[in-house]
Amino acid sequence: MLSKYMFYSSVTIRRGFTLEEALQMVFSDDIDEIYIEPPDAAILTDEDSGEEDGGGVIDNLSGAQLRAPAEVILHNNERIGGDDQLLNAEDKIVVQNNSSQPLLVQLEKPNWCQGDLQPPNSNFQAGTYVQYKHLTxxxxxxxxxxxxxxxxxxxxxxxxxxxxxxxxxxxxxxxxxxxxxxxxxxxxxxxxxxxxxxxxxxxxxxxxxxxxxxxxxxxxxxxxLHFADNNKPDLTDKIWKLRPIMDKVKQTFLHYFEPEENLCYDESMVKYFGRHSCKQFIRGKPVRFGYKIWCLNTPSGYLTNFEMYQGNNPRRSPVYEKLFGKASAQLVTMLDELKALKGTQPYKLYFDNLFTGMTLLKYLRDNNYEGTGTIRENRVPKGCPLTNKKAIGKRPRGTYESTLDKANGIILVRWVDNGVVTTASTCFGTQPLNQVKRYSQSEKKLFMYHDHISSANTIRQWGAQT
Incomplete structure (x- = not known):
């Protein structure tokens, strides 16, 4: 089976996988998740062949779902077959948006140096939920x-x-x-x-x-029970049957949101075994069947904004997708919606390596936001002086390196934990260092290690809370 997986990886990576092809590799130990892109919207039904109460069986997937594009995620977070086209670090892209002014995102030529980022002076006007604490x-x-x-x-x-x-x-x-x-x-x-x-x-x-x-x-x-008029279908929107109630709830979430400085953007699965073409299948996760939702959350778990994944969303911004990729474009759209309702605030955004890119971080910094996230090796700019992952992975646990791109105001840090982790940030530097307990398999006991930067702690905390 592994040889068959290697064959598919080498032959079909250029055009991507269908779900049927990806499922032929499903028993490989190297594969962690499989995402499918929803098929086209239907007028009267979005059913698959599964029972609503007893779903969750691969054999119940419809032909349209099996023919849909798929993305394979390996245990090392490498993604094959999905949309991962982001700008190179030296690209300058000017695209027209709906306004008269062009949207300009320019990454300066990196100026690498040894240094650290100083925490920005925060003038954030935080809100309060005290008026709701007495509600049942x-x-x-x-x-x-x-x-x-x-x-x-x-x-x-x-x-x-x-x-x-x-x-x-x-x-x-x-x-x-x-x-x-x-x-x-x-x-x-x-x-x-x-x-x-x-x-x-x-x-x-x-x-x-x-x-x-x-x-x-x-x-x-x-x-x-229905949420939309079947006499007025919008076939450009695969979730048109849910759109009216989703819009109402989203506006309510934004209305009652009290500004908080730290926000996390990530994907979430909503368990669903029923009948809808946007239902996703993710192998190896607690929630294998359901809807994939892009979410913007606060530290306490308040859902500030969200959007259901449906492949080609008719509300997508081609401008943002060209600049940041499909996954990250929705974050910028949510920030625009938040700005329109709550005004401009210097939010700090946190995300994982699916979303982090140098262009996104530069855009956030230029627009009075801050960003921090783990970053993939293929998104690190060429010429970055950090030791490559393979070499630094042989060093003792707790080893770390950092380099500052002074031209763009972005720091990259790479350290050795269970594996090699690389983060990029526009607001958190390497100081202060902390110590954390880690279990050593070779010594069979706990040791204290340096935890490289404050952003690492922040990302771990977000992972636990959201």
């Missing part, structure tokens, strides 16, 4: 699922019943709230299927659900 969980929930959202659900549910030539279910606001409450409860009180909440056996029945709504009524609302 129900009151807080209703801040986001408010009357406007409930009214949208009632109108579109009624329209869909008529679209199906069925009688109007005439769902009331109280019934819809009760229905949503049952869905929330089912998220932490899982049973084999939704029918089991009304089961006659005491080890299955949930008394709260049983006394709140009849099973037939719950199934009727489930049958007709």
């Amino acid at each position: 969980p129900t009151q807080f929930f209703e801040k986001f699922i408010d009357d406007d959202v409930i009214q949208l659900l009632l109108e579109e549910t009624s329209k869909y019943a008529l679209f199906r030539n069925c009688a109007d279910p005439k769902v009331s606001k109280e019934e819809m709230r009760c229905f949503i409450g049952i869905l929330v409860l089912s998220g932490y009180n899982e049973l084999p299927s939704k029918r089991h909440y009304w089961d006659i056996d005491s080890d299955m029945r949930n008394e709260l659900v049983y006394k709140s709504m009849r099973r037939a009524r719950f199934l009727q609302i489930s049958k007709f």
